[in-house]
Amino acid sequence: MTDVASYLETAGTLAWKVPNLPENTPHRPIKTVGVIGAGTMGGGISMNFVNAGMTVKIVETQQEALDRGLGVVRGNYERSAKRGRFPMEEVDERMSRFVGTLNIEDLSDCDLVIEAVFENMDVKKEIFTTLDRVMKQGAILATNTSALDIDEIASVTNRPEDVIGLHFFSPANVMKLLEIVRADHTADDVVATCMTLAKTIGKVATLVGVCPGFVGNRILFARQGQANRLLNQGVMPWDVDAALNAFGFRMGPFQMSDLAGLDIGWSKGAKTANPIRDALCEMDRRGQKTKAGFYDYDENRNHTPSDVAAKVIRDITGAEPTSMPAEDIVEACIYPMINEAVKILEENKAQRPSDIDVVWINGYGWPADKGGPMFYGDTVGAAAVLAKMEELAQEDPSCEPAQLLRELAATGGKFTEIDTGGLKTNGGA
Missing domain, CATH: 1.10.1040.10 (N-(1-d-carboxylethyl)-l-norvaline Dehydrogenase; domain 2)
Structure with missing residues (x-):
């Protein structure tokens, strides 16, 4: 098997490549970015663009919330300056690139706007209805949702081709991972622009499709479900x-x-x-x-x-406390993650198996020496994963083995060699 360091280096390179997206796809110019929400996520997201020299217009509903959010950002910069990452005078320089406002219509001339409010579909749809009305033509409308249906969010606009998911990880000014979520109608030039923009702001990007939790959180939900089931035992x-x-x-x-x-x-x-x-x-x-x-x-x-x-x-x-060997706990939590990843690939919601490993290495603290869920799956083998999933499925229907897992176990195939052909593109049709 390929050594883990070489595998991860190749995986990181491949993640930037988007099959079915022509190399000459045009890009939309991004100079001014709007961010809706000055909380932990909104402030952190904004810092990425300011750090790259862009102007950020950040909007809140109350002056107190806006002041608090920008105060947190300034505090982050001051701490970085005290650690010697840049001169203290640069704090004011970076803060000068923020424009705070209480009026969403002030974002109308932004090239990209990112909604970063709490996870409530009705609230997000209300915001996107407003953005559809106020934003200039050609602006990219992005949501930072971590799990909600972006196609549903886009449906309230008259320009679903301009809508995309930009799922930053918290703290957004520190975490490297950025899940770029292609919705059903997202235009090719919007995808290409966001992939390039991710490099500009120093992120590690993976292109994923719309499904509950996308790639990272969907697999996390599978692990958490089994961890909770262990408590019940x-x-x-x-x-x-x-x-x-x-x-x-x-x-x-x-x-x-x-x-x-x-x-x-x-x-x-x-x-x-x-x-x-x-x-x-x-x-x-x-x-x-x-x-x-x-x-x-x-x-x-x-x-x-x-x-x-x-x-x-x-x-x-009602369960009496019991002990379980650590190896059994690991199998009960980790193997369902591998199974869920295979289902994601079956549904064509990730470009390739190694992208899933890039997500988990860069966004969720997967131990690098184990290469990610797909790489680790190959070290234990599909047959072992299938046997555990069949055992778990007797008590938990969510653990039903993926059909592709059964095929890999039967043929001795490898998780890292699953070929999905890449996410489907539509050119914005």
Whole structure:
């Protein structure tokens, strides 16, 4: 097998190549960028373009939110300057390229606008309806959604060919990965422009298709689903995390949940598909920000297993705490990721297997020595992955093995050699 370093180098090069997109595809000039939302994501996204010398118009609904957002950005720049990354006088220079506004119509002359508000389809459709009305012809209309249907968002406009997904990862001014999401009607020149723009702002880009969660989060959802299922069997969250830490992840599923905030997508009184999370949030155990979630945290955010969380899990699941070998935990969490990746390739939502590995290496902390889900799948073999998926599917229908996984197991084929032919293009038709 190819050594992992060579594989990842080749994968990183291939990710920039878009099959079926003519090399002479024209580009749209991008000089001024509009960003809707000055929160954590909006501010971080804006910094990428300002750092590349562009002007960014950033819009909020309230002056307080706008001031707070730009204050956070200035603080980020000042910290970077103090670390010697650039002279302190450059802080003001970079901040001068921001134009704050409370009026979305002030974005009308921008070449690209990126919507970065919270994950609510109705809100996003309302924004895109407005953008369709106010933006100049030829402007690219992008959404930073991490999971929602971009075709549905585009449907409220009269120019779906101008709509694309630009899924930045948090913190957006630090994380290298950018999922560029091609919708059904996205024009070729919009795709080409965004791929080139990603290089300009120093990102690692992969072109993906529209499906729930796209590539990275869809695979993450598969892992999280199995991690939650282990809790229902009595395995404690710290045991799951420890197994994934030993595999090479800096953070396991529940450590990551605590960091992100357990209340993402939750509101008081809500009953979701995750009753353990609901119960913890009702107790104001919402993760690191409240110093309590699945773990307890001290003032330095050091974590320790929580007796309170353990009791909540026992009370809700009715399962007695049990131990499980780390190897079994890894298989239960990692093999479903490989299976989901194969389904993504079956559905032609990723250009090639190595793009999936690029996503997970650059966006989710997959251990580099294991090359990504597809590369790792080849180290264990399709037959082993299929056997585990068939076992899991007896209890969880979401683990139904992909048809292509069955074929690989039967023929001894490799995950990294699956050929999808690239995402379909339409030229904006």
